Amino acid sequence: MDSHGQDEQRVVWTVVDTGIGPLLLAATRDGLVNVVFHATDAVRDRALGRLASRLGAQPVRAPGSPLLTEAKRQVEAYFAGERRDFDVPLDWSLISGFHREVLRELASGVPYGSVVGYGDLADRVGQPGAAQAVGMAMGANPLPVVVPCHRVVERDGGIGGFGGGVDTKRQLLALEGVLPQPLF
Numbered sequence: 001m002d003s004h005g006q007d008e009q010r011v012v013w014t015v016v017d018t019g020i021g022p023l024l025l026a027a028t029r030d031g032l033v034n035v036v037f038h039a040t041d042a043v044r045d046r047a048l049g050r051l052a053s054r055l056g057a058q059p060v061r062a063p064g065s066p067l068l069t070e071a072k073r074q075v076e077a078y079f080a081g082e083r084r085d086f087d088v089p090l091d092w093s094l095i096s097g098f099h100r101e102v103l104r105e106l107a108s109g110v111p112y113g114s115v116v117g118y119g120d121l122a123d124r125v126g127q128p129g130a131a132q133a134v135g136m137a138m139g140a141n142p143l144p145v146v147v148p149c150h151r152v153v154e155r156d157g158g159i160g161g162f163g164g165g166v167d168t169k170r171q172l173l174a175l176e177g178v179l180p181q182p183l184f
Contacts, residue, residue, distance in 0.1 A: 013048065015039050016072045018079045019175070020168050023145065025075070026051055027061055027067045031089030034142045054094060075145065081175065084112035086146045099137040101125050106182050107147045113176045117155040131155075139163055145172070153181035155182035 011033070013026040022041035024047055031083065033055070034065035048059045062068060070088055077083035090107075092100055103125050107144040110116045118138075122130035140147040144164060150172040154160045173179040 010066045011051055011057045011059040012068055013051075013059045014061065014063040014065070015044065016070060016075050018075065020079075020164070020171050023075065023171075024048075025071050027065065027071065028055065028093070029093040030093070032067065032071050032143060032146060033091040033094060033100060035144050035146055036142065037155045037168060064080070071146075078145070079175065088146070089095055090146070094142040095137075095140060098127070098130075098133060099140050102134055102137040103141055103143070103147050103149075106149065106152065110151045112148075113149045113178060115178055116155045117175070118152055118160065119155055120153060125140045148172075149171060151176075151178075 001059070011026055011028055013024060015022050015024055021037065022039040024036035024044050024050075025035070025089075026034040026036075028128050032089050034051060036043065036046065039047070047153055058099055063072075067088065074083055074088060078086070092104075095121060096158045102121060102125055106121060110121075111125060116124075118131035118134045119128075122128060122134045127133065134152070139161070140154050141147055141163065144150070150162060150164075150169045152160060159166060159173075
């Protein structure tokens with residue numbers, strides 16, 4: 001039947017309010033596929049349009065989806081300081097190759113409350129000298145917060161760039177105790 005094929009491509013989404021603003025959470029039946037910062041209506045609608053074109057299915061709002069309910073619970077617990085890692089299934093289909101390899105290493109090898117340099121992360125995946133490519137992988141991360149690209153910093157101690165904005169990166173690092181809480 002046709003409906004089985006549609007179920008396989010089904011994309012569901014919800015928005016969760018956090019200390020860094022609203023986050024869009026989107027999932028397929030394989031797992032959480034996308035987390036988007038600053039998910040105001042306009043940002044959310046653009047992100048859902050991109051997901052529809054990338055995954056071939058129109059995302060459906062489904063806050064009661066079991067996977068999204070659990071992802072939302074874990075995100076809220078993380079921002080409340082009650083959770084250090086995420087254990088929801090992840091769908092890596094929006095990223096491939098070197099970027100996926102780097103992000104998987106980041107997710108499994110850089111724990112809460114710690115940071116890693118771009119070059120160090122390149123070394124860990126067997127690509128010494130690929131610090132700039134690691135930076136590109138961080139910028140392409142479809143699962144920020146859950147796959148903690150905020151934990152990647154510059155070797156000289158600089159905070160580095162961040163898709164959600166440097167202030168958001170500072171807030172996440174402060175939440176994890178890496179930086180002092182911002183004064184404003």
